[in-house]
Amino acid sequence: MSYDVIIVGAGVVGALAARELSRYDLRILVLEAEPDAAMGATKANSAIVHGGFAEGPETLKGRLCIAGRRAFSQLEAELNFGFRVTGSLVVSFDADNSRLEALYQKGLSNGLTDLELWAGAQAREHEPHLNSGVTGALWCSGAGVCSPWDLAYAALENALANGAELRLNQKVLAVEVLGPGSGARWRLSTDDHTYETRFVINAAGLGGSGLDALAGITDFPLTPRTGEYLVFAPGTGDLVKSVIFQLPGPLGKGVLVGPTYQNNLLVGPDARNDSPQAGAELRDTHTDRLAALVAQASRVVDGLDLKKAIRSFTGIRAAALTGDFVVGPADRLGKPGWHRAIGIQSPGLTASPALAKLLVEGLAADGLPLVHRTGFDPYRSPLPAHLSRRAPLLPFPEADAATRLDSADPQRMVCRCEQVRERDLEEAFSRGVPCTTVDALKRRTRAGMGWCQGRFCRPRVTSWLEQKLGRAVAPEDDAARSGLHRVEGKELWSLLKG
Numbered sequence: 013m014s015y016d017v018i019i020v021g022a023g024v025v026g027a028l029a030a031r032e033l034s035r036y037d038l039r040i041l042v043l044e045a046e047p048d049a050a051m052g053a054t055k056a057n058s059a060i061v062h063g064g065f066a067e068g069p070e071t072l073k074g075r076l077c078i079a080g081r082r083a084f085s086q087l088e089a090e091l092n093f094g095f096r097v098t099g100s101l102v103v104s105f106d107a108d109n110s111r112l113e114a115l116y117q118k119g120l121s122n123g124l125t126d127l128e129l130w131a132g133a134q135a136r137e138h139e140p141h142l143n144s145g146v147t148g149a150l151w152c153s154g155a156g157v158c159s160p161w162d163l164a165y166a167a168l169e170n171a172l173a174n175g176a177e178l179r180l181n182q183k184v185l186a187v188e189v190l191g192p193g194s195g196a197r198w199r200l201s202t203d204d205h206t207y208e209t210r211f212v213i214n215a216a217g218l219g220g221s222g223l224d225a226l227a228g229i230t231d232f233p234l235t236p237r238t239g240e241y242l243v244f245a246p247g248t249g250d251l252v253k254s255v256i257f258q259l260p261g262p263l264g265k266g267v268l269v270g271p272t273y274q275n276n277l278l279v280g281p282d283a284r285n286d287s288p289q290a291g292a293e294l295r296d297t298h299t300d301r302l303a304a305l306v307a308q309a310s311r312v313v314d315g316l317d318l319k320k321a322i323r324s325f326t327g328i329r330a331a332a333l334t335g336d337f338v339v340g341p342a343d344r345l346g347k348p349g350w351h352r353a354i355g356i357q358s359p360g361l362t363a364s365p366a367l368a369k370l371l372v373e374g375l376a377a378d379g380l381p382l383v384h385r386t387g388f389d390p391y392r393s394p395l396p397a398h399l400s401r402r403a404p405l406l407p408f409p410e411a412d413a414a415t416r417l418d419s420a421d422p423q424r425m426v427c428r429c430e431q432v433r434e435r436d437l438e439e440a441f442s443r444g445v446p447c448t449t450v451d452a453l454k455r456r457t458r459a460g461m462g463w464c465q466g467r468f469c470r471p472r473v474t475s476w477l478e479q480k481l482g483r484a485v486a487p488e489d490d491a492a493r494s495g496l497h498r499v500e501g502k503e504l505w506s507l508l509k510g
């Protein structure tokens with residue numbers, strides 16, 4: 013099978029690059045190792061659309077963060093993935109606020125016009141639960157929160173509707189160059205297919221340096237840097253209005269307290285460099301790290317209700333030695349047609365729309381002809397009310413009664429906490445990006461993300477999906493049954509009580 017461009021990795025960067033390329037008359041393929049898109053850093057991060065003051069204009073991160081942030085409102089209008097402006101605060105406990113002032117100046121030098129330095133009292137007026145120890149804050153009114161995996165699904169859906177192709181369960185295991193010189197083509201092999209292309213985009217996240225190595229490129233090794241989080245029950249996001257950070261440290265932006273797009277309270281992440289040799293255990297969570305998160309978050313806000321903590325998870329940053337994004341063609345390394353976006357740590361989500369554009373500009377400069385596709389439609393087909401989180405929740409007894417509707421009734425409720433009906437599973441299942449795991453349906457519909465964390469709905473969703481697929485669902489494809497150790501349920505509550 014032969015393509016103009018193959019993108020390896022269906023995270024937010026690969027998905028938006030595919031969508032950007034689908035504006036043009038090209039054969040585009042996205043290859044993803046996992047059974048669903050958005051399974052890397054894109055599904056486990058803080059989901060903040062950052063203001064753009066933490067990195068300066070001398071870094072790619074700084075420049076692309078601002079350009080990406082400016083694209084989010086338009087993207088939300090086109091793709092309807094879930095983005096809202098909340099504003100952000102960086103709070104300080106210092107006697108003098110020179111570190112906040114330095115961040116403010118960096119923001120100004122990036123061209124930001126929505127920053128203000130506040131005294132502690134002013135910050136508490138805005139955020140009544142802010143701790144009395146806060147002495148000052150940097151307010152950024154344009155920062156926000158989004159639903160990161162929905163951004164990837166939405167971009168892919170739109171790219172597929174505009175002619176791109178996506179193949180899941182296709183881990184690239186071997187790379188060959190066919191023919192010499194600048195007209196060379198690449199052959200990418202998985203365990204059951206081979207694909208040929210003129211241009212490759214390596215958007216493989218943490219797998220990016222491994223993929224580069226298959227092409228003989230070894231200049232940017234990546235280190236996994238894990239960050240653990242605690243998520244609180246639906247509705248708890250009301251404790252704060254905006255995302256609240258502490259002053260950044262050497263390993264990143266530090267522990268934040270903020271609402272998610274769906275209004276859960278989120279606390280985290282911490283940061284620990286791990287071994288590149290480590291495996292799936294990197295996604296485990298640990299009582300000592302979660303306890304430290306709680307201590308740090310309690311320093312920032314009063315009134316954390318630990319009884320409402322429902323889940324812990326770990327995100328893995330792909331840290332490059334330079335600390336900056338690595339983006340563009342590798343032709344100076346003698347690899348014409350090989351492009352990459354690796355080392356995409358925070359603010360990679362915010363920067364992703366700008367990263368996608370930069371990648372496409374790089375391909376064009378490298379000889380990819382960009383002829384506009386006739387009929388390109390930037391709009392994703394509209395989501396029904398529940399999937400776009402616009403429908404109000406029913407009282408619990410009504411939701412419970414709806415679980416007992418006839419099995420042929422699409423209104424039958426499968427998840428009482430998040431109030432997901434069979435018609436919502438059906439809609440998610442048929443939108444274009446394949447859904448073959450319970451987790452894939454969970455991320456698209458929120459079935460299993462509520463108070464009971466899937467105890468009620470997992471068997472129902474599993475049986476619905478198995479009926480739909482006509483086969484059993486592999487247990488290891490779903491986080492709850494994959495052998496991951498996440499501190500959860502009773503263990504989490506007793507830790508937090510202690």
Ligand SMILES: Cc1cc2nc3c(=O)[nH]c(=O)nc-3n(C[C@H](O)[C@H](O)[C@H](O)COP(=O)(O)OP(=O)(O)OC[C@H]3O[C@@H](n4cnc5c(N)ncnc54)[C@H](O)[C@@H]3O)c2cc1C
Binds near residue numbers: 044
């Ligand atoms: C803890 C944490 C907090 C963060 N918080 C924020 C934030 O608040 N705001 C922000 O802007 N950014 C944040 N980020 C950064 C952001 O999440 C990432 O920059 C972004 O998700 C990276 O997307 P990606 O597409 O490059 O990589 P990924 O999402 O990791 O996608 C890479 C994909 O490539 C696939 N893949 C790998 N190897 C292969 C192969 N050989 N063959 C086929 N497929 C392959 C993987 O399965 C994966 O799906 C955070 C990141 C972390 C980890």
